[in-house]
Amino acid sequence: xxxxxxxxxxxxKMWAEGQSASQIAKELGGVTRNAxxxxxxxxxxxxxxxxxxxxxxxxxxxxSPAPTAPPRPEPAPKPSVVEATVRPAAAERVVPEPRPAAxxxxxxxxxxxxxxxxxxxxxxxxxxxxxxxxSANEISPEALAxxxxxxKHAKRLSLMELTERTCKWPIGDPATEEFxxxxxxxxxxxxxxxxxxxxxxxxxSARRDRRR
DNA sequence: CCCTGATTCGC
DNA sequence: GCGAATCAGG
Numbered sequence: 001x002x003x004x005x006x007x008x009x010x011x012x013k014m015w016a017e018g019q020s021a022s023q024i025a026k027e028l029g030g031v032t033r034n035a036x037x038x039x040x041x042x043x044x045x046x047x048x049x050x051x052x053x054x055x056x057x058x059x060x061x062x063x064s065p066a067p068t069a070p071p072r073p074e075p076a077p078k079p080s081v082v083e084a085t086v087r088p089a090a091a092e093r094v095v096p097e098p099r100p101a102a103x104x105x106x107x108x109x110x111x112x113x114x115x116x117x118x119x120x121x122x123x124x125x126x127x128x129x130x131x132x133x134x135s136a137n138e139i140s141p142e143a144l145a146x147x148x149x150x151x152k153h154a155k156r157l158s159l160m161e162l163t164e165r166t167c168k169w170p171i172g173d174p175a176t177e178e179f180x181x182x183x184x185x186x187x188x189x190x191x192x193x194x195x196x197x198x199x200x201x202x203x204x205s206a207r208r209d210r211r212r
Numbered sequence: 213c214c215c216t217g218a219t220t221c222g223c
Numbered sequence: 224g225c226g227a228a229t230c231a232g233g
Contacts, residue, residue, distance in 0.1 A: 003224085020216065035226050037217060042224070046218085165214070185214095 001030030003039060015040055139199050140210065150195040155183030167193035169200070 001007070007028055014024045021040070022033040040046060139147075151171050157180060162168055167182035168191045184193040192200050 022215075032226070033215095033217090034228080038219095038224090038226050041218075163215075 001028070008039070008043070011036060011039060012043070012045065015045060139202070143199055147195050147199055150184070150193070151182065153184070154180065156180035157183035167191070167196055169193070169196040 003011075010028060011024055014027060015021075019027075020033075021036040025031050025033040025036045028036070154171055155166070156171075157166060159181065161183065162181055165186055167184045167186045169182040170179065171182055172179035182193055182196060184195075186193050187197050190197050190201075
């Protein structure tokens with residue numbers, strides 16, 4: 001592969017957006033991140049922003065006002081399909097992506113930290129109706145408990161911190177602060193970790209047998 | 213170990 | 224000019 005004008009354009013664009021060299025390399029294909037970095041330097045667009053020089057990461061918010069397509073965890077095999085109970089005023093939904101994640105206030109018990117009693121909205125997000133959530137009874141109680149246990153140890157990654165080797169299972173309510181991605185090591189080739197693969201990919205028979 | 217960018221240097 | 228190897232770091 002060679003650096004055609006088009007490929008260079010993609011490189012410039014992505015680099016400007018703050019994409020990492022490896023992500024750019026994947027996008028372009030046929031080149032390694034080293035090649036991308038080498039090219040970036042030759043093009044003289046090294047330090048992305050005037051300031052900072054050293055060190056590794058943290059996308060540093062807002063470098064570009066109009067990001068094209070924010071990388072999102074592939075829609076992937078939907079964790080448990082749905083019998084979405086469309087809510088009344090669900091008219092203006094913007095995110096059609098079905099998501100797993102439990103509606104329950106996550107791990108309530110010990111997670112109560114030391115906060116007074118602020119956010120009430122944290123419990124009732126109101127506004128945008130939540131995407132269809134797989135009802136708890138879609139999976140066996142044991143499995144559910146097991147997953148909950150694992151989720152306590154989740155790495156709690158943000159969208160930007162996800163990689164091909166991190167579990168992309170969302171935990172919590174996207175409308176609140178109580179939201180993050182599992183982040184544990186994903187099963188090679190799968191988008192989720194061992195525990196979440198278990199609840200995400202269920203044999204049809206098992207699912208049917210469990211339905212009421 | 214995973215990942216990041218930076219540099220070097222033979223081709 | 225190119226990019227693998229290597230370095231330095233989180």
